[in-house]
Amino acid sequence: MKDIIAEALSEAIELSYDDVQTLLTQPPQPNMGDIAFPCFQLAKKIRKAPVLIAGELNDKLNLRLTDSADPFSRAVERIEAVGAYLNFFLRRDTFAEEVLRASIAAGDRPGASDEGKGKTIIVEYSSPNIAKPFHVGHGFSTFLGEAIANLYEYAGYNVQRFNHLGDYGTQFGKLIVAWRRWGDVEALNKAPIQELTRIYIKFHDEAKIEPELEDEARRAFTRLEQGSEEEMKLWQTFREVSLEEFDDTYDRVNIHFDNMNGESFYAKMTPEVVTLLSEKGLLIESEGAQVVDLEDYGLNPCLILKNDGSTIYATRDIAAVLYRDRIWNFHRNIYVVGIPQINHFNQIFAVMEKLGMPDPERNVHVAFGTVRFADGVFSTRKGNIVLLDELLDAGVAHARAIVEESHPDLDDAEIEEISERIGVGAVRYTYLASGRERDILFSWEDILDYEGDTAPYLLYTVTRCASLLRKADSAVLKRLEKHSDEDAALLIGDDEQKVLKEIVQFPESLSAARKHYEPSMMIRRLMQLARAFNTFYHSTPILRVDDTALSAARLALAQAVERTLKAGLRIAGIEPVDRM
RNA sequence: GGUCCCGUAGCUCAGAUGGAUAGAGCGUUGGUCUCCUAAACCGAAGGUCGCGCGUUCGAAUCGCGCCGGGAUCACCA
Incomplete structure (x- = not known):
């Protein structure tokens, strides 16, 4: 419906459809409208006060609302000029129809696409060192990398999951x-x-x-x-x-790699790198070592051969890029590696550019912060490291205590399964919820808090939706099957509309998350959707209404929420549950 | 010292093209379970967006300078 408004605006003023589209925003309060058009930019262009422009546009577009045959009047209820803003109020019935129709059409994969068809994306992540403990620090790369891989897979890319094992040195x-x-x-x-x-x-x-x-x-x-x-x-x-x-x-944690080639694998290819670099005249001697000068990139020289003639990790990483490009002809080669290695990757990528690699920006370092402990308590008796498994165990144990209390009817196997998903999900969530470049501050208090901004909250919301569908009576379910627009058009309450708005924005959050290699952008959207649903759930009866059509419509909304939340959770690597 | 990143409510964080009264969660506090799962919901308190100057009709957002914290600066990865 945004498109109809953008079209109407671009016809009314001297701005292209795309320009208008990017200018459209949401008003800060829902009572101010659904879509807003700020007139500041336009004011500069045609040299007129923005408030005046808003008023004139308001008059112009309001005329179109009088024509009931005009598609614009089917989309827009009314328009208000407030200061320099032109605020559009969508027709709630039309909006509800469109959102539900789209959600049903998308099924279990809302926001999925085939934009990446035929393109291969390598995601290198996890990458633990052989013979060293797999600790909470590795969790960051592991869960972040998996979520990024899932995001791209969801958009139709051919994703290759690489685990660059530290097995050499x-x-x-x-x-x-x-x-x-x-x-x-x-x-x-x-x-x-x-x-x-x-x-x-x-x-x-x-x-x-x-x-x-x-x-x-x-x-x-x-x-x-x-x-x-x-x-x-x-x-x-x-x-x-x-x-x-x-x-x-x-x-x-249900993570499986396509490729486990560690450093030892690429070490074999380093002579080739040395030859190539020296052929191109990039290798120079410095302090007994062989380096590539990167002064024109504002970087320190990249060390290729140590003064004893042996290779270094940079050499192996260069070999890896060359090899990967040759075998996979990748569209992107993504490294999910911590911030401290930023300098290292800048050097590697600069060398690739010097080597004449086509589109060197295909190599991306997705950097993330450090895992820190908020208190000294966050460690095991053995030492100052916490194994990832210990963290997962703690999460699961805490979940189990709650499940056992609220579901004495479930058998042990079911309790085990549900607790595992909740506990592991809660841990994964804490890695993914904040911006990745921030350090994660772990404290037992926060990691075992299953209220508010947490995976259990999202999971709980899913179970509410699932529970509603289990409990609906057959007449309502039968009506629900038909998915009629007339029923959908009944969802015009404030809380219902809020939920619909959140559903619409899920696909947008996916592409933003992909673009910035930032799963938190999707997670935040899921959280807002869940909160909107819970508000709606409390304020509005769903099954306890006499009107079958209305009940079916609200149930359809719950179904759409469930589909969206489940899809997002799975991309985050969190397996949903039906009851908890 | 050079380069880069960060500083927003007591705490953890959003605010990804500069726009309307800066938002969540936790914690504090007051309510809501004979009613679709209270891991939930509703309300309240809580802010000189580190400081200063500048650009702009408009700055948490852009520029410069300080202050505070962190990462990194070749023979480890």
């Missing part, structure tokens, strides 16, 4: 040396990462007393690089047992 030399001295096979089988962490810490403690260990580790890594069988075998074991443990977590 001198620390593996240390691990090999440590394992030979202090490794315990039984402990490794029982809790692999815990055991590997133990010997790694021990290595550092011992190296303080016995510095030769460092050299030994370096030699071990060199042998590993050269493919020595014995070292390779150990490395492979460390990698496998770590992955098995990571997979438990990935299964739990």
Whole structure:
């Protein structure tokens, strides 16, 4: 209906349809109208006071409202000029019809599209280090990356989920040396990462007393690089047992990667990078190392080869970009990696540009903040790190306590399933709800608060919708099936209209979230929709009305809300529940 | 020190092309369950948008300068 207004305005004034469209906004209060057109810009153009313009436009467009055959009069109820604003009040019945019709047509995938058809998008995220604990910090990249991947998939892109494992580097030399001295096979089988962490810490403690260990580790890594069988075998074991443990977590949060090529995979391709760079004359010597000068980008030189001739992570990342472009010819190559690596990616992308990569802006660093703890209490007895699984467990346990209390009728398996979804969903939500570049401040108090701006609130709203549909009587359900416009036109109450407005804006929030790699933009919209629905739910009887048509209409609205919330939650990676 | 980011209610955050009276949630406080699930709803209190100057008809938003906090600045990733 916005389009009809934009069209009418562009006919009435000297602005194109698109210009008008972008100027249209929403008034701050619903009683001021549904759509507003500010006349300031126009005032500059035609050199007339904006208040005067608003008044003249008001007179002009009001004439069209008298013609009942005019589609404009079917969309617009009345127009008011307030100051420099021209405020349009939509016809509520027409609006309700249109929103419900669109929602039904979109089905379970509101806002989905095929805009990305034939385009491949690589999203690199999670990327834990082998032999290191998967802690709450990894949760950020993991959940943010998955949500971004889902957003693009929803718009029809061919999304490739990459997990760039940290499975290469001198620390593996240390691990090999440590394992030979202090490794315990039984402990490794029982809790692999815990055991590997133990010997790694021990290595550092011992190296303080016995510095030769460092050299030994370096030699071990060199042998590993050269493919020595014995070292390779150990490395492979460390990698496998770590992955098995990571997979438990990935299964739990239902995240699955298409590609698990870690750094070791790209390390093999680094000679090619060195050749290419030197062929293009980009490689220069500096302090014994080989670097690419990036002064024209305002960046420090990018180190390619260390003074001992070995490669560095930048070299491997460049190899990865080249490889990925060759194999996938990607439309975007997205790195979901923390803010501290901003400089690193600026360098990599600058080198790609120097190498003459077509459209280098296809490479994107989606940076995010740090996970911090609000209080000292937020840690385990073992140390200052909290495993992601521990955080999820705490969330689920808290959810279970509430579910058990409110649903004594459910059996254990059901309680388990529901609690798991709520608890895990609550944790994921806290990672996604704020702008990604902000640090996340975790406190047990907030993470276990399931009221207000939380996933459980959204989930609870879904269960209300589901419950209504379960309890509706057959006459109403039968009427609901027909989805008639006449019924939809009954949804003209303030609270009903507010809900409809939120539904309309969901698809817009999806494209905004995609454009900015910012799932929170969608999440906030979901939250507003849920709040609008809950207000409506309290103020307005849905099943307890005698009028079957009205009941069916309101139920249709609840259905539309449920579809929208579920779709958004799933994109966020949060699995909805039917009751809680 | 150079570069970049941040500073909005007691706390956590929105305010993504400069527009109407700066908004949510938590917390505080007062109400609402014989009635579609109270993980809910309704009301109240709470702000010199870090400070100053500037651009503009109009600035939380843009520019400059301060103050405070953070990240980063090659042989780790």
